[in-house]
Amino acid sequence: MPGSTTPPSVPRRLRRTASRTALLALVWVVITEADPHALAVGIPIVLAGSALSLTLSPDSLTPIRPSGALRFVRFFALQSALGGIDVSMRALRPSMPLDPAIIRYPLRITGTWPRVFLANTISMLPGTLSSRLDDDTLEVHVLDCSRPVVQELAEVECRVADLFGSDLPPLTKGDA
Amino acid sequence: MTWQSVIDGASYVLFAASGFFFLAGSVGLVRFPDVYTRLHALTKADNLGLGLASAGLALQSGSLIVALKLLLIWIVVIVAGATACYLVANSARNSGIEPWTGESR
Numbered sequence: 001m002p003g004s005t006t007p008p009s010v011p012r013r014l015r016r017t018a019s020r021t022a023l024l025a026l027v028w029v030v031i032t033e034a035d036p037h038a039l040a041v042g043i044p045i046v047l048a049g050s051a052l053s054l055t056l057s058p059d060s061l062t063p064i065r066p067s068g069a070l071r072f073v074r075f076f077a078l079q080s081a082l083g084g085i086d087v088s089m090r091a092l093r094p095s096m097p098l099d100p101a102i103i104r105y106p107l108r109i110t111g112t113w114p115r116v117f118l119a120n121t122i123s124m125l126p127g128t129l130s131s132r133l134d135d136d137t138l139e140v141h142v143l144d145c146s147r148p149v150v151q152e153l154a155e156v157e158c159r160v161a162d163l164f165g166s167d168l169p170p171l172t173k174g175d176a
Numbered sequence: 177m178t179w180q181s182v183i184d185g186a187s188y189v190l191f192a193a194s195g196f197f198f199l200a201g202s203v204g205l206v207r208f209p210d211v212y213t214r215l216h217a218l219t220k221a222d223n224l225g226l227g228l229a230s231a232g233l234a235l236q237s238g239s240l241i242v243a244l245k246l247l248l249i250w251i252v253v254i255v256a257g258a259t260a261c262y263l264v265a266n267s268a269r270n271s272g273i274e275p276w277t278g279e280s281r
Contacts, residue, residue, distance in 0.1 A: 030248050033241045080254075084197055084224025087216050091204030100213060100275050120258035124223060129216055131265035141212045141265065141275060 016060060020050040062113045065165035072163040076121065083126040090143065101145035102131065105138045105153050108168045109161050118160045125156060183235050190232030197225035210276035211268045219261040223254055 024046045032038035090097055109118055119130035119138055127147060132139035142149050154171045161168045204217025230250045234243035 027248065030241065030244045033239075033245060080220070081224055081227075083220040084201075087204060087220045088197055088200030088224075091200050091207055091217050091221070096207060098208070098213060098276075098278070100210075100277060102275055119262060120255070123219055123258045123261050124254065126220075127216070129212065129219070129265060130262055131212065131269050133262075139269070141216075143213065143216055 012060075013054075017050060017054060020053050021046060024049045024053075062111055062164050064163055068162040068165060072159055075159050076124070079126065080124045083124055086126040087143065097144070099144050099146060100142060102139060102141050103145070103149060105140055105150065107136050107138055107157070108171070109157055109164075109166070111164070111166075114160055114164045114166070117163075118157060121160060122153065122156055125152075128153065183238075187232040187235040190228045190235070194225045194228035194232065197221045197228065201225065211273060212265060212275050215261050215265055219257050223257055226250055226253055 025042070028038070028042040028046055032042065107115060107118075109115060115133060115138075119133050122128045122130050122138070122140060127143040128149065129141045129143075130138060131141050138153075140149070140153065150171075158168060198221065201217050201221025204221060205214050208214045208217055227250055230246040234246045237243060237246075
């Protein structure tokens, strides 16, 4: 969504620059295992990286709520492990239980970044995989359509909304 | 029973589990009937396999910064895997590949 907005005020732009620089600096320190010799290369690269980031996406990234992030990480760690276990069991069992279908899920969450984040999260969870993200609908391929998929997706959507600190309207009765 | 042997034992369990899930994902890739079901097997089983392998390596490294580096690698691979998975599934949908629904025609 290229700039229909007015340029941000100076303090806001400073804060944005600082936070992106700090994030990239942290990544640099981690990948070089805090080697002090790497800083000579790292400092110009980090500065160039944040300059590029601010040029490419000057708008603020959707801020996340730290407490929601903690809850999301816990939820994602468990559920993505269950996703791996579930699909492995289906692959290894001689009967290979599969009952796939494609469903369309009406999105309640708004914003490009939260929606992309939700679609990618869904692909890691048990039995669901995002295949198309339209205007307000997410198309999901499910491995086992006997499961209550819509409730499960609504749950994930709530978790992602919690992560980005937004509220969702209640789920309307629209079975896929 | 030293502390080191406890850490070794735990990381061997993690490596064995990791190998199991990579193997299961590959079995799914061979056995599953269509592109969508195979994507489920690859993205989810390999993500778990890599997570377990990273955890085992982090234990073996005995260093916080190396553990953080492995965590970062795992996160980047998850993001890349989920994105690639969406792109493959989406282009399959756009080129009209119907999902397999059970009855082998």
